[in-house]
Amino acid sequence: MSIRSLADNFLKKLEKPAHAFNIISISRSAILYNYSYFRKHYPHSQIWPVLKSNAYGHGLAPIVSILKSHNPSYLIVDSYYEALKVRQLCSTPILLIGSIPPQNFSQMKLDNITLCVQDNISLDLLISSKRSVTFHLKVNTGMNRQGIDPQDLTSTLAKIKDNPQIKMEGVFSHLADADNPQDKYSPQQIKLFSKIITQVNHSGLHPRYFHLAASYSASKINKPRINAIRLGLGLYGYSHPQLRPALTFTSTVVNRRIVQKGDTISYNRTFTAKTKTNVGLIPAGYFEGFDRRLSNRGVVKYRHRFYGVAGRICMNLTCIDFKNTVPKMFDSVEIISPNPIDKNSIKNIARLTDTISYEILIHLHSSIRRQVTD
Ligand SMILES: Cc1ncc(COP(=O)(O)O)c(C=O)c1O
Incomplete structure (x- = not known):
């Protein structure tokens, strides 16, 4: 071993001493159980793990290390920063669902990264960047947060057709009220999304993917044309009692x-x-x-x-x-x-603090040591 590599090893050890007072343990078997649960129950959909916000606080590196040999077709992140981190850890394709400053389109290194386009201004800037990119188009079906409005879709699709250097691989939307046990709004959004699928297919563009569901909504969508699920909270074990918190x-x-x-x-x-x-x-x-x-x-x-x-x-x-x-x-x-009935489970902490499990999880600081168990 050269003196240089000996020194590097020594420095690495210094950075990461053997013991830590605070430890976040991630159960490999729980993550894989949850992932398989969705794969088994929704065999006609691809299951795309959502790794944004430091893999919902679980840590990008442990979750990527658990999932990468299971070959998901996409890992989903929110930002270019997260995409670069995931790309250092594995070669799985990455779907970047967050908004991106359009000025960055021309300089981003997009190997293995598929972008999402949420509005017409960004689409125009993507086109004018002259880059050949693959992207998914977000449409607004009623959440009114992001996405092309249905009344603008015809002109947007025409613009995409006119610019073959940009390849629309997917069309997607997001449900507003799926986690509400009294939800009456999702059927309306699902119906509108189905109409949008028909319109997209009639436009002559035939994207490979249409996706709408996340953890709480997977069971509400039973349309063969909708063929991928963006799985966040459920992957980590918190959306349904049948799952295992990790x-x-x-x-x-x-x-x-x-x-x-x-x-x-x-x-x-x-x-x-x-x-x-x-x-x-x-x-x-x-x-x-x-x-x-x-x-x-x-x-x-x-x-x-x-x-x-x-x-x-x-x-x-x-x-x-x-x-x-x-x-x-x-x-x-x-x-x-990890035991949901314990007073210090994520669910009970969220209840005590009057918030949602997501918020408690993602606030677990990234500097805490993560370790993968079983
Ligand atoms: C667009 C989009 N899709 C999917 C997800 C994952 O949702 P869930 O964690 O409920 O599965 C999120 C979460 O914030 C999201 O914003």
């Missing part, structure tokens, strides 16, 4: 003290001990993704029992009220459990 977030007891009755804990003194109690400290706070709204409300699991957060969650630290239990220094404490 993520566990653990921290470590790094300090402990006995606090007397009447003593207060953490910023602004929002917690007062009712009796003498054991308080343990973990080095994870709202920076790491331990949501600050869980101050005095959230729980962690330690040796199969739950203990409450004592006082305000700080930027990188949280105090736990261990009551009569003396926590052992450097023992592991579970902040997020």
